[in-house]
Amino acid sequence: MKKTIKLATNGLEMPIVGLGTWRAQAQEVENAVNLALENGYRHIDTAFNYNNEEFIGNVLKKWFDTNRITREELFITSKLPNFGNRPSDVERFLNLSLKKLQLDSLDLYLMHMPFSFHLNETTMSPLINDDGTFSLDTTDYLDTWKVMEEQVRKGVVKSIGVSNFNSEQLQRLYENACIKPDVLQVELHAYLQQKELRDLCKKLNIAVTAYSPLGSPGANKHFSSKYDYELEDFPDILGHPEVKSLAEKYGKSPGQILLRHLVQQDVIVIPKSGNEQRIRDNINLFDFELTPEDMEKLDTLDRGERGRIFHFLFFKGVENHPYYPFNKKD
Numbered sequence: 111m112k113k114t115i116k117l118a119t120n121g122l123e124m125p126i127v128g129l130g131t132w133r134a135q136a137q138e139v140e141n142a143v144n145l146a147l148e149n150g151y152r153h154i155d156t157a158f159n160y161n162n163e164e165f166i167g168n169v170l171k172k173w174f175d176t177n178r179i180t181r182e183e184l185f186i187t188s189k190l191p192n193f194g195n196r197p198s199d200v201e202r203f204l205n206l207s208l209k210k211l212q213l214d215s216l217d218l219y220l221m222h223m224p225f226s227f228h229l230n231e232t233t234m235s236p237l238i239n240d241d242g243t244f245s246l247d248t249t250d251y252l253d254t255w256k257v258m259e260e261q262v263r264k265g266v267v268k269s270i271g272v273s274n275f276n277s278e279q280l281q282r283l284y285e286n287a288c289i290k291p292d293v294l295q296v297e298l299h300a301y302l303q304q305k306e307l308r309d310l311c312k313k314l315n316i317a318v319t320a321y322s323p324l325g326s327p328g329a330n331k332h333f334s335s336k337y338d339y340e341l342e343d344f345p346d347i348l349g350h351p352e353v354k355s356l357a358e359k360y361g362k363s364p365g366q367i368l369l370r371h372l373v374q375q376d377v378i379v380i381p382k383s384g385n386e387q388r389i390r391d392n393i394n395l396f397d398f399e400l401t402p403e404d405m406e407k408l409d410t411l412d413r414g415e416r417g418r419i420f421h422f423l424f425f426k427g428v429e430n431h432p433y434y435p436f437n438k439k440d
């Protein structure tokens with residue numbers, strides 16, 4: 111099967127497996143990027159918000175300086191933070207990301223979220239009101255998008271896209287964009303399979319990237335504090351009996367089964383790992399194929415909206431933002 115997805119606006123080949131880096135800091139992310147590159151990864155997903163671009167940049171520089179890789183071989187994604195979604199701030203945040211990554215251009219720049227907060231200039235983070243709610247900035251994402259398009263024209267980014275947009279928002283963006291979004295990055299795993307969004311993307315020729323493709327198991331503590339989850343309520347997709355039994359049948363790990371289920375449907379995956387064996391496993395998906403029956407078994411694990419982990423409600427008051435993308439009843 112093919113290991114890349116061709117992007118619609120520029121024909122760029124985006125590797126179908128990339129390394130996720132959220133919550134990976136300093137030594138861990140440097141190690142992970144090194145191991146990933148050694149094991150054939152050519153796609154790295156980061157964001158201004160992850161506060162790790164400088165560490166990734168250090169590793170890339172070493173690889174370039176020692177001629178182990180060329181810039182053209184790599185596909186690097188970063189994201190405009192939700193406190194930067196306004197025309198006057200796009201270039202500023204893009205340039206900060208480029209500087210930290212020590213790169214002249216990005217392969218993909220995503221608007222991280224459709225909603226936006228005012229910027230606290232001192233802390234370079236969202237402005238918080240006295241009552242603890244986030245200060246909502248209702249700038250239209252179409253206006254922000256126009257400046258992202260400018261970055262493509264200037265050659266600073268090759269492709270642009272969005273993350274965490276719902277179908278209506280994506281459709282509206284598509285209809286109004288001069289340069290169409292090449293990629294939609296959303297939460298997507300066996301418990302939240304996003305069929306409707308994926309169908310829309312297919313129709314619009316937009317590639318889909320699955321974030322948290324394993325269900326973000328390492329973030330359970332992070333979520334239990336932010337969302338008031340009981341730890342045992344956190345979804346354990348890797349431990350689902352069907353996933354475990356398929357892993358046994360194919361002689362693969364549960365993680366490989368979940369990732370293969372997605373890439374076999376042309377969904378790009380960006381699993382995060384800091385562990386050598388798992389980094390290797392997560393890209394080692396191309397020497398087996400799930401049968402149509404086994405694909406169907408995994409399809410039935412879909413819980414729809416109930417399977418969503420990321421609601422972003424820890425941004426207090428975000429549900430009142432006109433561009434909050436998810437069902438407010440959830």
Ligand SMILES: NC(=O)c1ccc[n+]([C@@H]2O[C@H](COP(=O)([O-])OP(=O)(O)OC[C@H]3O[C@@H](n4cnc5c(N)ncnc54)[C@H](OP(=O)(O)O)[C@@H]3O)[C@@H](O)[C@H]2O)c1
Nearest residue numbers: 130131132321322323324325326328365381382383384385
């Ligand atoms: N656009 C957005 O809003 C958004 C939101 C969330 C995430 N993302 C992106 O998507 C990436 C992936 O999502 P994620 O980090 O939330 O979750 P994930 O990739 O689903 O899961 C990562 C966790 O699973 C463990 N793991 C990795 N491979 C494994 C395997 N084969 N078997 C068992 N466990 C495994 C990792 O632990 P070890 O490190 O110990 O292996 C880590 O704790 C992020 O890193 C980020 O780049 C984007």
